[in-house]
Amino acid sequence: MMSDVRADPCHASAYLVRAAVTAPSPYNTQPWTFVAEGVDRGIEVHADADRMLLHADPAGRELVISCGAALFNVRLAVRHLGFAPVVQHFPRPADPAFLARVEWGAYQRPSPEGERLFGSLRRRHTVRGPFLAEPLPPSLADDLRDHAHRAGATLDFVTDRAGRRHLAELVRIAEDAHRSRPEYAAEQRRWTWWPGEPRYDGIPADTDVTHPDVTNFPGRDHAGLTRMFPARPQRRPSRTGAVAILSTDRDDPAAWLRAGEALQRTLLEAADHGVMAAFHTQPLEVPSLRVRIRRTLSGGAFPQMIFHLGYPPWIRPLPRRPVADVLRMPGAERT
Numbered sequence: 095m096m097s098d099v100r101a102d103p104c105h106a107s108a109y110l111v112r113a114a115v116t117a118p119s120p121y122n123t124q125p126w127t128f129v130a131e132g133v134d135r136g137i138e139v140h141a142d143a144d145r146m147l148l149h150a151d152p153a154g155r156e157l158v159i160s161c162g163a164a165l166f167n168v169r170l171a172v173r174h175l176g177f178a179p180v181v182q183h184f185p186r187p188a189d190p191a192f193l194a195r196v197e198w199g200a201y202q203r204p205s206p207e208g209e210r211l212f213g214s215l216r217r218r219h220t221v222r223g224p225f226l227a228e229p230l231p232p233s234l235a236d237d238l239r240d241h242a243h244r245a246g247a248t249l250d251f252v253t254d255r256a257g258r259r260h261l262a263e264l265v266r267i268a269e270d271a272h273r274s275r276p277e278y279a280a281e282q283r284r285w286t287w288w289p290g291e292p293r294y295d296g297i298p299a300d301t302d303v304t305h306p307d308v309t310n311f312p313g314r315d316h317a318g319l320t321r322m323f324p325a326r327p328q329r330r331p332s333r334t335g336a337v338a339i340l341s342t343d344r345d346d347p348a349a350w351l352r353a354g355e356a357l358q359r360t361l362l363e364a365a366d367h368g369v370m371a372a373f374h375t376q377p378l379e380v381p382s383l384r385v386r387i388r389r390t391l392s393g394g395a396f397p398q399m400i401f402h403l404g405y406p407p408w409i410r411p412l413p414r415r416p417v418a419d420v421l422r423m424p425g426a427e428r429t
């Protein structure tokens with residue numbers, strides 16, 4: 095018989111948070127805090143502004159997207175435990191960092207689809223570098239579009255050669271600009287660490303095992319490989335994967351939160367098929383380039399994420415902060 099996990103708020107909340115923190119976040123910043131609301135209530139999801147990328151993401155758009163992905167994981171974990179999640183976005187409008195409250199609703203048998211997505215939580219990882227050449231299953235694109243739509247966003251695949259070339263060019267312009275801006279590069283370095291100084295957040299420099307310019311869409315250069323090897327490597331365009339843009343009809347924190355939920359739902363469905371994402375969000379961090387993408391590639395909708403999908407040649411799980419660092423229990427002093 096299923097025990098009522100709500101009887102122990104510490105145990106139940108820790109369970110939800112362990113699921114939540116598997117979400118992706120730029121530079122693995124993990125910009126979230128959770129507050130347990132006590133027996134029979136639920137859990138709060140808050141943005142942690144101290145972990146915002148002031149140069150790459152001054153508006154906090156990517157920060158809220160990351161928290162939206164974590165929120166989707168909380169929903170899945172509540173369902174997995176046999177309850178219907180009751181979710182309220184921005185429950186206290188005067189506190190914009192208080193992004194969502196998830197309460198335990200009625201008992202509800204977990205659905206097969208929810209269980210599949212829940213089972214993908216620890217299987218999903220970000221890919222850096224080329225994919226295998228194997229094409230995706232033909233029905234997967236429709237499936238993923240449907241998942242994004244059901245979470246309130248639009249997923250478009252850029253399939254024509256001219257569109258892909260155009261987007262690759264915009265990623266190139268953004269990445270070149272980022273590499274040449276000292277404050278941006280310094281911020282990236284602060285979130286990069288080297289073996290011997292392990293952390294629970296940020297990106298280990300040895301995660302980049304291929305040159306960031308090896309596919310048509312340049313990656314972020316965490317390890318400084320472009321300085322060590324300035325000559326452009328031989329390109330492997332066939333290993334770029336399927337190119338997708340996730341967008342929303344509005345561009346405000348509520349839309350960003352929705353985009354994060356849709357992103358995670360899409361990524362988990364893909365992971366259930368063994369398909370992973372490589373992200374190329376650099377041009378969305380440059381306002382003029384984001385406008386160009388909106389006009390030319392996302393049909394006027396606001397682009398929130400750019401990613402590629404394919405089968406990874408390898409995966410490298412990245413660390414997460416311990417639950418005790420991100421979960422505040424009832425009665426604990428607020429800082």
Ligand SMILES: Cc1cc2nc3c(=O)[nH]c(=O)nc-3n(C[C@H](O)[C@H](O)[C@H](O)COP(=O)(O)O)c2cc1C
Pocket residue numbers: 116117118119120121122123156157159160218219220221222296297313314372373374375376410411412
């Ligand atoms: C809003 C957002 C933007 C991201 N942008 C990039 C990116 O441009 N390049 C990249 O390699 N990864 C990007 N990522 C992925 C993160 O680097 C990754 O989620 C993080 O390092 C944790 O690794 P994991 O996803 O494998 O758990 C992004 C993730 C989010 C949520």
